[in-house]
Amino acid sequence: MKVDIQSLGTFNQLAHEGAKQATQALSQMTGIDAVVDVTKITLLNREDVGEDLAGQDFVGVQFDFQGALEGDTVLAFEADSVGPITEALIPGGADGEMAKSGVKEIGNIMMSGFIDGWADYLEATIDHSPPTYVEADGADILPEAPALDDQPQVFVFKSQIEWVGESVNFYIYMLPEYDPLADLMTEHAESESDAIPIDKLGVFNEMTTNGTEQAAENVEMMTGIPTEAEVTQISFAPIEDVPKQVGNDTYVGTVVEFTGAPSGYLMVLFDETSAQNVAEALMPSEPEGEGLTDEHKAAIEELGNIMTSGFVDGWANVLQTSVDHTPPRLVHDMGQAIVDPLAAQVGQHQEHSFIIESEMRTDEIEFSSEIHALPNERELRQALDDLEVDRADETDADIEQIF
């Protein structure tokens, strides 16, 4: 089963246009100035869907839909934003059941626009259920991701909508059934020349999970801090949206350029507190000076180097090739500022990019880390073509056998 890059781009554009229509409906009804910030398609394990919503309360409106495309979708408002929205909708009467009814109706209107765009493109009908009002925290705001016995991963379409001038976001998640979506993608594939096998994309994602586990093991071995690999996912987004994936928080970390099959850029990023904590766990003695000292930075640089290798070595071993990388370059900046020049480099040859992302964290101290890879799309496609699925678990090299 294959999907071409153009179709994937078209599907992403459809989700983006749908989210724009939904946002315009919101603006018309409430006067709220909002814009679609990011739209991306992500392939990830079912249990990881919505991990990025953790720690926040939401009010949402869910629908299921059937027809040319099947699955569930939700419009999720950060809970604090609901008061102003319903007040704008029903001035002076935005309490209790009336407020819920207002949210349901605004969700209904917004999401109809979202789904209708898909139906029009597919020249088919997509029916959706009446809206269901939900209040929940974190990933519980989402409908359950569709289950399929032999397919642990799901495609998720996610749009993030920003309320201009407020630090508030809304989200649209669409969780289609895997098989009908894969069939549609295959049907709409326009060119064999840039087609990628989506089943192998899933296998590649599993290899990346192994790489993340290896990187987490390396952190644990170096610092003594038990470290867990968390979410691993492959997303697909327009190049201009790539820097927004990382956000505007300040990070400390490393950037390397890797060459081989595939080539691209890889970032290992820590928030400032995590960077300080993990660096101090690496140091043999107390650092001299306050904040992030040169000692901290040297430790982060080496940790980034070792985590990078842990991450990419598995790809090389499974593909029976080598992936070289440059020495790590230390970065300390806002996320978007770190990613911008890398996305610009990758964007010289492609309009969209796959983004391979993973996270790890520990409960012992405040520590979390993100790895983001931006591979060259053509070379990733070639690597997927060359990937022998039955070698997918052969991520480790046997030193004893070679030396």
Add this chain to the structure above:
Amino acid sequence: MPDVLIADDSEFMRNLLREILEEDHNIVGEVENGVEAVEVYKEQTPDLVMMDIVMPIRDGIEATDEIKTSNPDANVIMCTSVGQEEKMKEAVKAGADGYITKPFQKPSVMEAIEDVVPS
């Protein structure tokens, strides 16, 4: 005590290796790229080189190749974060005598050295 040259672009890792080795080894130099590694090797002819792979200017495999070409009896242990089979084969081809992957603990370093330079 055997003379050892440490080649690694990471100051952090050079410090770590020095701490592991200095009790039983004489550290004759610490360098941060492959060019310096070759130069210092030729000046000092240490008993052992602990060589990183990913380094600026010249990588550790090229440096190993040059050291082994100039002195086939040189002892070089690759000491690297790279755990790729193809890269290990390249290291063997360049003449590396051993291979340790980072992160490592002192026993695995001492064991690798004992294999290459028996005490």
